[in-house]
Amino acid sequence: MTETREPLLKVSDLVVTFGMGRHQVAAVAGVSFEIYEGETLGLVGESGCGKSTTGKALMRIVEPSSGTIELDGTDVIAQKGKALRNIRTRMQMIFQDPISSLNPRRRIKDIVAEPLDCWKSVTGDERDVLISDLLTKVGIDPKVYGNRYARQFSGGQCQRISIARSLAMRPKLLICDEMVSALDVSVQAQILNLLEDLKHEYGLTLLFIAHDLAVVKNVSDRVAVMYLGRICEIGPADTLYEAPAHPYTKFLLGAALEADPDSPVHGEVLGGEPPSPLNPPSGCRFRTRCPFATEKCVEIEPQLEEVAPGHHVACHYPLTISKK
């Protein structure tokens, strides 16, 4: 359905390594995906799978070791100095920890105005109007709260301020890195709804990184599942959740807890723990925990292959699509 459109963001073979020599870890080991204009791609996985590093590498906050990132036809990796700072304003990022992402010693209207002040794009009264407008949009009264310091706000409010700041330069792509995981359920719902509203109003494209499967499904059009630095499955949200093709996705969904006493009693629980990224398994990275693994999985690393329209999976033995 999206094949005819040009992707807004195109990532191919992205690799990010940390450390040196024997301690070298490939946190992201060859990740490719595309995000089309106006859609939300969810990136889900457990801790240490490299989902956050992928997000940071897109912004060049961590330097990718290899691979290409193309935003709207511009090569992000080739940018340097001012051009790099400039391209960063076309994508924005919201962080996990709402408190630490705002400077505690600045007033919130200055925090929201920071990008404008950096670029001197809007100044004077126009700037003030824009800031008030942005704060109002995210549900914070600029007259009452504009002059307060960031440390006086609760987690949910801080996240609203972060959103306002990220929208100031009218970016095309918004990367949300675990942005609701530190919030209470009732506040989380408010923020998620706000994000959906703003996405339509500002015509945003979203990369939504989270560990919570239910949250990711709620906001995403398509979902990519990561395991140990690689994408193991990517596809439309509803189909992927309905009929996961990768065994890991299936176990992940099986482990997700539904707030419903009538929900089916949990099937098989995935045993063991993810291996160390210092020393990833040969072949398929999931084979050490996979009940279906064979010799082939040890030897050959599976590549992403299309199993249904727009649904790709990296597994030698994808689960049958017909199975519910």
Add this chain to the structure above:
Amino acid sequence: MSVEQEKLLVVKDLATTFHTAGGDLPAVGGVSFDMERNQTIGIVGESGSGKTVLSRTIMGLQQRTNVTVTGSVLLSGFEMVGASEDDKRKRWGTEVAMIFQDPMTSLNPVMKVGKQIDETLRVRLGMSKVDAKARAIELLELVGIPSPQYRYDAYPGQLSGGMRQRVVIAIALACSPQLLLADEPTTGLDVTIQAQILNLLEELKERLEMSVVLVTHDLGVVATRTSRIIVMYAGRIVEIGSTREVFAGHRMPYTRALLESSPKVSNASHTRLTTIPGRPPNLLKLTDGCSFAPRCSYATDKCRVERPELQAADEPGHMFACWNPLPKTRRTVRK
């Protein structure tokens, strides 16, 4: 009286107040409930609801300075509130034990994990060094730690989060307590590890014939693993009942808000979430009325001035605190 003695835990009018620089902070206010043996109950609430403080007060673990505890906690007939540290200490570990939220900080970082287990065995049960070590290795095996002989000599920093939480469980179970208080035992763990730990707890509960109090913010954790649920808001119980009844026949608007505002895997993507405005109240500035009234769409003037007490619903054991409860229809959670 004799009925109460049979019960494992009877909590009556329990209140915990912290005396802070900003004034008195009623973290738990007037909580009453009781618990049978071999039962698992869940305590659910958002941050600031008092669920963690409640579990620590039941255990009697709060520090002595700047805290006032009133009411009563009868643990197998023994009054924990106001008991001396020595009397409480005799019951800690053997009658009631606790698992903490963050396995990163709840183990002593400079002590081998094996030593942390057999310390309990030696001090509390008077075991010899050799016996204690053998038992500690058994316990490590019981909680599903691979190659326990080898792990016995590991420091907490050398284990993953899931493994550490297993060690914490092993320590808690060392003196076979009758009641296990688990305070957010899986928050901070990955989904697949969380499932492992919850299954382990359930299995051990059956095997060792314990009772478990599962304290959590996540309704998914308690939905299928508890027989009763307590919903807390601003330090008070707002609804209590059998798990099924609380999920399907809840009467308190807050319970509904909590259930409906969390996204569900079974819902289609882009399902609009139902939200309640605002956030949990400042405990330093509580009013006389219902604490939830400022966020509640059913609130009336009465709600704002008079606090509702728990009242019985139709099903025995199901109670709620609300002046304008939701109608008595049975809602189906699943569509």
Add this chain to the structure above:
Amino acid sequence: MSNFPQFSVLEEAILVEKPEAKEPLGILFWICVGWIGLNIVGALFANVLPIENPLFQNYSFINSGPSLHHLFGTDDLGRDILARVIYGSRVSLSVGAGAMVIGFGVGAPLGMLAAYRRGRFDTILTNVMYVLLAFPAIIATIAILSFWTPRSLFKIIVVIGVASIPLVYRVIRTATLSVATKDFIIAAKVQGATDRRIIFRELTPNIAPIAISFLLIGVATVIALEGALAFLGLSVNPPTPSWGNMINEARTILQVNPWLVIFPSAALCLFLLCLNFIGDRLRHHFDVTEVKL
């Protein structure tokens, strides 16, 4: 990721509508500030104050105790102790201020840059500083001052100042590191802020409280060190008075005239106490968690 910032019950409850919950500075703080101010004024304007010439020897008043005429008494050469204590503060103050100007002037920018930039620059510099830090600075100071003759105020300031650079570097680097890894620094980068802007707008205001309280404690340490050096006869040469060398000169006539020890000692200790107290209060006030030194 696995470590969610979980707020404890108490914190979240108070966090909501948190007022400017700063610990008040208290009246003692301002008394200390006043005392330090008084000392600085005294040192600056010693020439115009109605006190005697500290070098003037009045042989008719030798080793006299405190009196109306000589408030603190006189020493064995009949010099006015009050005048000598006030003039003596000049040495302590200039060493304290001068050495810290050097220490912070070099150490602080290097520490900030290293922690912000990271990479090879940080690795090399930190290792060099680590080696220098292992070097016993006090012994080195004594050694250099004993060889680098003739001794002058300038040399003392330079030696102590340079010796303090590695320590200042480490404190500032640690402090910067704790701020530079916060998300708001990354957020500023993401908005396209220049490094300059991040350093001045985001980093500096957050490090300043730590730096200021450490600076005050540093000044106190340096003044105490200069006192000890003067006591050992390794600071400015007599007859120029300094608190340390006054105590040194008095030690041989302790029995005869204890006032000669008591007044400069009291002046020095009170000054140090005030500095330490101000530094300590500021740290509490800005809620700076103790940076491990």
Add this chain to the structure above:
Amino acid sequence: MLRYVLRRVVMLIAICFIISVGSFYLIHLLPGNITTVIEGPGASPENQAKLYKLLGLNKPIYQQYFVWISNVLRGNLGTSFISQTSVASTIRAALPIDLEIIFLSQILAFITAIPIAMRSARKPDGWLDRAFSAGSFTLLSVPTFIVIVLMVLFISIKAGVPHTGPSSYVSFSQDWLGNLESMALPAIALAIGSFVVYYRVLRSDLIATLQEEFITMARSKGLSQRRIMWRHAFRPSSVALLGAAGVNIGGLLASGFVVQYLLNIPGLGYTLISAIDTSDYLLVQGIVLVVSVGVVLINFIFDFIINIVDPRISRE
């Protein structure tokens, strides 16, 4: 662990090398002709030649260093041209006095600071804690050289306690009891300075440790207060204490110098200051070298102990 120790040993060697270069170069800070400055203008030509040979002064400076360091490594620190005794033997005679003062003062400081800090931390803001916190904060601002002068003034002179005043030093081999008496004041003066530091560091670290979840965990296991304090809280906090003690050692030596200087105790400090006064530069150089290397070695040992106490550190 092994890797960590190896790394530290390499570091240690590097630091000792830098110290030796620094000590060597000290002589060149002196203005004018080195032999004249060291031996005075009236030095005999053969003495001058001897010094020339010892310092290798006719060679380029890096070669001079090698001449000098090879002598030093063989234990030859030169001969003082003032007392005509070898620098090494003078140091050997003085060093035990410094070690004794430091040893005594540290024992005193630890056996007072640890129990008081433990009690303080158990009830922060209790009367004991308030008293000691305020007291230690005040003492923090009293330098050792003032402490010792005041002690001499009030204890030896005003109260007239015997064997405590200046020049009352008795050597250990002569009369061990008298030696201890004459060492009492210096040891106590240094102990006060160390106590203040150790008490404050241990107290604040203990208070932080006692807030940790693993302490609550230990309580919930039903362990006694005593066991929790010593087994669970003290060990992690002792890392901070040992760290403070390691950092403190340089200052401690310098304070020892001050004390010896005032009381005329013939330790390294007294010898050093007299040598500076008499311009006996070879002796000064020798003492500086020995003391610096000693401080670095002690720091190394402390690092090693800290590693054993806290296994997290070597794992980084």
